[in-house]
Amino acid sequence: TQTTRPQRMLAAVQKNATRGDPRSVVKAIDQFCRQKEWAMNVGDEKGCILDSVVTEVNPATVLELGTYCGYSTVRIASLLPSNAKLITLEFNPDYAAIARQVIAWAGLEDKVQLVEGASGDWIPKMKEKFGIETFDLVFLDHWKDRYLPDTKLMEECGLLRKGSILLADNVICPGTPDYLEYIRNSPRYKSQYFKSHLEYTKVEDGLEKSVFLG
Ligand SMILES: CNc1ncnc2c1ncn2[C@@H]1O[C@H](/C=C/CNC(=O)c2cc(-c3ccc(F)cc3)cc(O)c2O)[C@@H](O)[C@H]1O
Numbered sequence: 001t002q003t004t005r006p007q008r009m010l011a012a013v014q015k016n017a018t019r020g021d022p023r024s025v026v027k028a029i030d031q032f033c034r035q036k037e038w039a040m041n042v043g044d045e046k047g048c049i050l051d052s053v054v055t056e057v058n059p060a061t062v063l064e065l066g067t068y069c070g071y072s073t074v075r076i077a078s079l080l081p082s083n084a085k086l087i088t089l090e091f092n093p094d095y096a097a098i099a100r101q102v103i104a105w106a107g108l109e110d111k112v113q114l115v116e117g118a119s120g121d122w123i124p125k126m127k128e129k130f131g132i133e134t135f136d137l138v139f140l141d142h143w144k145d146r147y148l149p150d151t152k153l154m155e156e157c158g159l160l161r162k163g164s165i166l167l168a169d170n171v172i173c174p175g176t177p178d179y180l181e182y183i184r185n186s187p188r189y190k191s192q193y194f195k196s197h198l199e200y201t202k203v204e205d206g207l208e209k210s211v212f213l214g
């Protein structure tokens with residue numbers, strides 16, 4: 001029976017990466033996507049921008065929307081201080097199962113809480129279920145038409161504090177026009193665009209970094 005692309009990606013990690021070495025997991029996935037099959041990971045070029053934002057923010061609490069196979073989960077978690085908590089939401093059970101194994105191969109399961117479910121259902125439960133007051137950093141990389149509604153939901157649920165950072169992937173390709181329009185014109189955010197390229201291609205894409213002003 002035919003394997004799926006995420007299954008083939010996991011096999012490449014287990015074949016080429018060293019257990020407990022997050023950098024080797026990231027490298028194995030990037031090599032797989034460049035040499036074998038493209039996949040919608042944030043990738044190495046935008047991944048370096050992600051790394052620099054995570055390092056700068058040095059967050060104690062992180063929310064990732066859209067785990068997929070766990071590539072950006074591993075990049076972020078590998079840079080977190082020991083007491084930090086990364087919660088990542090993924091509603092596709094097949095992707096969640098692959099991501100758990102990728103995160104485990106990297107040895108980062110203690111830093112990551114992968115929640116299988118939809119952002120719209122789980123964002124309102126973050127305080128009661130996980131004891132989260134606010135998120136220091138949110139990485140948006142799920143369905144592009146959900147960035148704006150979920151950002152408004154996080155505001156309504158009081159999950160953002162003065163200084164919380166939102167980092168959004170794909171604001172050019174595939175694009176998130178309604179989110180960009182809102183976040184760049186809202187007096188409650190200060191935004192900055194990091195020009196880059198769509199993962200593993202020469203197509204323009206970029207990350208939008210926004211600070212919540214309270
Ligand atoms: C809506 N609430 C949700 N709650 C929990 N998980 C959710 C979710 N929405 C989506 N997801 C999950 O996030 C992931 C979805 C990501 C959507 N990403 C994209 O469509 C995407 C697409 C491209 C892309 C770019 C160019 C192109 F030609 C083809 C694709 C590049 C990217 O970097 C992308 O992130 C999946 O794992 C999905 O199951």
Ligand SMILES: [Mg+2]
Pocket residue numbers: 040041042141169170
């Ligand atoms: Mg993306």
